[in-house]
Amino acid sequence: MQHFNNDDLTEMATRYRVQLINSLSGFKSANLIGTRDKQGxxxxxxxxxxxHLGSSPALVGFIMRPDSVSRHTLDNIQQTKQYTINQVSDDFWRKAHQSSARYLSEQSEFEHVGLTPEFVNNVTAPFVKESRLKYALTVKEITPIELNNTLLIIGEITDVICEETAIKDDGYIDIESLNTVAISGLDSYHTTQRLSRISYAKPDKSPMEIPLNGVNE
Amino acid sequence: MQHFNNDDLTEMATRYRVQLINSLSGFKSANLIGTRDKQGxxxxxxxxxxxHLGSSPALVGFIMRPDSVSRHTLDNIQQTKQYTINQVSDDFWRKAHQSSARYLSEQSEFEHVGLTPEFVNNVTAPFVKESRLKYALTVKEITPIELNNTLLIIGEITDVICEETAIKDDGYIDIESLNTVAISGLDSYHTTQRLSRISYAKPDKSPMEIPLNGVNE
Known part of the structure; x- marks a missing residue:
């Protein structure tokens, strides 16, 4: 096993360190955040x-750097309070990745990368039409993380839009059947293969595999 | 497409809602957190x-409920300031899941689920011997999220231990080659299949696939 200690980490070349540290948290979710400014x-x-932060209230968080290419996302959320989160699937993952390029604020990433804005009652922020699972949020809290000058942005979910066949009897959404992708590191994209769903763990018994559709205990 | 609006979400049965909302953020990382109390x-x-929160300083965050089964993790981090994060791979994912059962504080989950504690210089918290990528942290900040009474726990990475062959020339760690699993919803575990690594996005060109080993631009 390779062991990097604190000195190794400190002395590491910056780009190497960025790649290495970004690989440590495990697989990451891949989502497009849609916003709209007051000018439309x-x-x-x-x-x-x-x-995921909690189900009741239904809260989702994400992290951003206020000085980064994604600052327009922050500006728009502060202006309009609304945003959408759209899962990325394997038929548009390259387009999704391209949205991270540094376009100007009056340039729409939708047009540049070839994705389609879609609008739903009462939500001013654009959804991604190509996304198979997406939801709208109202921002509830923007918390500065002073340790590294990032922001934690927390929103409450107001609308969920999902392909019906992916929603199982117990409420679980089979995001693998939607070909939702996962990210590792900064730049690697992955599809998934289910091992199993498994029952809630109890001290006195081994967890059991449960059917994809969920079970009544 | 199925559309759940705010009223639908509010009126939903609790367990259904928990499953549904937990599915929305996309694939989640699967990690075992190892801690040790003052009594050993x-x-x-x-x-x-x-x-992932940032690379410089190297910061990782996680969310916990202070009143949950994982309260011993919090107690121990507060007592000793140290913890380890250990990626879960497909040869012990069932044992990892079983660690969420409600054992007493003097019962070690290691023994109960059949995983092996491992100790490394200067780190009092136990690593998981079976884990192929793991790291030690010192807690830097515990931030209450008052919206739903959870805590954001942020630690700085002090040591990284990883199988050498998974570390690529540019610092990227091929966690797929380590059979690291991803989670969806509350209870579904997945292995992955790489689509590709892809180059940093720039406005004037399409992203290119890059070799697994990384490239010099």
Whole structure:
């Protein structure tokens, strides 16, 4: 096994370190965040840091650098309070990745990368038509993380739009059947192969495989 | 497409809602967090909320509920300031899942689920011997998220231990070659299949596939 200690990490070349550290957290989610400014310009940016925060209320968080290429996403969320999160699937993952290029604020990433904005009642932010699972959020809290000058942005989910066949009897959404991709490191994209669903763990018994459709215990 | 609006989400049965909302963020990382209390009891718990926060300093975050089964993890981190994060691979994912059962604080999940604690210089928290990519952290910040009474725990990486062959020339770690698993929803585990690594996006050109080993631009 290779062991990097604190000195090794400190002395490491910057780009090598960025790649290495970005690989440590495991597989990351791949999501496009859609926003719209007050002038009606649509913005789209890929994020690998979207994570589940809680079901009740239904909260999702993501991390951003305020000085980065994705600053338009932040500006628009602050202006309009709304945004959409759109899962990336394997038929448009290259287009999704391309949205991270540094376009100007009046340039729509939708047009540049070849994805289609889609609008739904009461949500001003654009969805990605090509996405098979997507939802709208209202921003609830923007928390500065002073350790590295990033922001944690937390939103509450107001609308969920999903291909019906992927939604199982117990509410689980089979995102593998939607060909949702995962990211590793900064730039590697992956599809998945299910091992199994498995029952809630209890101290006195081994977990059981459960059918994809869920079970009534 | 199925559309759940705000009323639908509010009126949804609790367990259905938990499954549904947990599916929305996309694929999640699968990690075991190892801690040790002052009495020398080892604790191990699986988390699907570990995420990358930044490379310089090297920061990783995760979310926990202070009142949950994983409260021993929190207690131990507060006592000793140290913890380890260990990627879960497909040869011990069932054991990793079983660590979420509600064992007592003096019961070691290592013993109960059949994983092996491993100790490395200067790190008091136990690693998981079976894990092929793991790292030690010192806690830097515990931030309450008042919206849903959870905590964001942020640590700085002090040591990284990884199988050497998985580390590529540019610092990227091929976690797929380590059979690291991903989670969807609450209870589904997945292996992955790489689509490609892809070059940093620029406005004026299409992203290119890059070799697994990385490229010099």
């Amino acid at each position: 310009n649509n913005n789209l940016a890929i994020f690998s840091s979207v994570f | 009891n080892n604790n191990l718990a699986i988390f699907s909320s570990v995420f």
